[in-house]
Amino acid sequence: MSGGGEGEGTSLEFTPTWVVAAVCSVIVAISLAAERGIHFTGKYLKRKNQKPLFEALQKVKEELMLLGFISLMLTVFQGRIVKICVPASTMEHLLPCSLSAESSGGEESHAAPEGSGHRRLLAEEVAGGYCAAKHKVPMLSLEALHHLHIFIFVLAIVHVTFSVLTVVFGGAKIRQWKNWEDAIANETYDAEQALKTKITHVQQHDFIKTRFLGLGKQSAIMGWLHSFSKQFYGSVTKSDYAALRLGFIMTHCRGNPKFNFHKYMIRALEADFKKVVGISWYLWVFVVLFLLLNINGWHTYFWIAFFPFVLLLAVGAKLEHIISQLAHEVAEKHIAIEGELVVQPSDDHFWFRRPRIVLILIHFILFQNAFEIAFFFWIWVQYGFNSCIMGKVRYIVPRLIIGVFIQVLCSYSTLPLYALVTQMGTHFKKSIFEEHVQVGLVGWAQKVKKKQGLKAALGGSAQAGSAQGGSTQAGSTQGGSTGGSPFGIQMAGIARRETKPPSEVQPANGS
Secondary structure, eight states: OOOGGGGGGOOGGGSOHHHHHHHHHHHHHHHHHHHHHHHHHHHHHHHTTOHHHHHHHHHHHHHHHHHHHHHHHHHHHHHHHTTOEEOGGGGGSSOSSOHHHHHHHHHHHTOOOHHHHHHHHHHHHHHHHHHHTTTOEESSOHHHHHHHHHHHHHHHHHHHHHHHHHHHHHHHHHHTTHHHHHHHHHHHTOHHHHHSOOEEEGGGSHHHHHHOOOSSHHHHHHHHHHHHHHTTSOSSOHHHHHHHHHHHHHHHOTTOTTOOHHHHHHHHHHHHHHHHSSOOHHHHHHHHHHHHHOOTTTOHHHHTTHHHHHHHHHHHHHHHHHHHHHHHHHHHHOSEEESSOOOOOOGGGSGGGOTHHHHHHHHHHHHHHHHHHHHHHHHHHHHOTTOTTTOOHHHHHHHHHHHHHHHHHIIIIIHHHHHHHGGGSSSOOGGGSOHHHHHHHHHHHHHHHHHHHHHHHHHHHHHHHHHHSOHHHHHHHHHHHHHHHHHHHHHHHHHHTOOOOHHHHHHHHHO
16 A cells, blocks of 8 residues: 555555545535435426426536536546547647746646646556657646546536526516516506597607607618617616517417516526527537637637627627617608507518527527636636736736626626517517417327328328229228228327327228
8 A cells, every 4th residue: 555645646445445435425415415406496496387497407407417428438538538649749739828838837837736736647657658658748638638627517517507697687687577567558458548549649659769760871870879879778668668569469469468478578588598508519619619729829718708798799789779670660651650559570670580599699698708707717726817828917807807797788688688579570489378278289289280191191092092993992992991090090199199089080080
């Protein structure tokens, strides 16, 4: 058994059993506590009928499972990875820090815990000797592999945390609009006001006065500047909410004037949350590209911080401009309107006629901002504030300010704007129905599709039978197919895990 300073390299064979048991107990206890916490949170969400949030929690569990798999892969194959040998000249290019910085201040900037240093030296002795025999060097050291392992874990945790905070704060802002919904509903259902004929002068309407800036090329430029600045203060007013709410109801729910638009908007936002909290494949591609381009002297970590910043401002300006466009469409066509002012939702106002693009951009913005913050704190904790990767103070401060600004603006302005304005598309979302109605409609659509497929199959078999012989043979063929159809129907029902009484399929057989 090794002693003294070499105790860090002791194998499990010569480690006291109480140490092994104690460490395992702590790890298992922490893991079980986290698992039980997620489990009870899921049960609470299901009990409160919060299916979208429950699905978002399932997405978080998927991300944790992915992290566990990545951790397992790195742990299992680390012995083979550190034995991948390359020529020494290959390791002198595309470095995050210059070799001169490593030789002059490497001990200070690459400081690591004493235990991890002993383990690194022990493992790299083996790998270094293996590669030295081939006159090469290891492609990736065990210490670098360990740091990469920690970075991936920190990135995922920070992204999930920031996404949750954004949706929580944004949702709190949206829930403040409930007072507007209640006030509008009380005005709408006033019987005396409903009997009176109302003439609305378009130019005097609050929505038009705040959003319509005139006609011509100059007004279009001023409109974009106004939309850009509007996202920073009073991004949504009561007149905006009332106009867009009425436009949605008159387009999609004309027969239900009592439709609760605010409740629908909250359900739609909760449904989108499960997509925001995940890490899609293209986000992992972005991580890989950044790690590739993080080269000494390029200051990639600094310049890339401006990308989500500019993108967030563009998304906010676009959403505000869509509200202005809806106002312009009404103001350009009408001087006075009998009844209420109604805007017309349309996909034409969105980029490439796809409102969904806005959600993808917000997802990317939140991930990249989380990436910036995670990378900063990972470098700080792992290598120290004076690390060459961290850069100079004049590069650090703007990154932190931009990161905080993005998080605040996205929570209190961009996300509420998204929740409201994306309802102004040509089509409504399935969240317009309650959960039990959605389930019923999906089941009904599946049954109709199944019956249509069954009719087509029976019609095709009848035509094939009549083409083979006379009318008598055709009749026997059709009878045979009818007799054999219940078995096919039962098999289809088993495959789809649905049960159908025989009476439901008799009309299809006889058709």
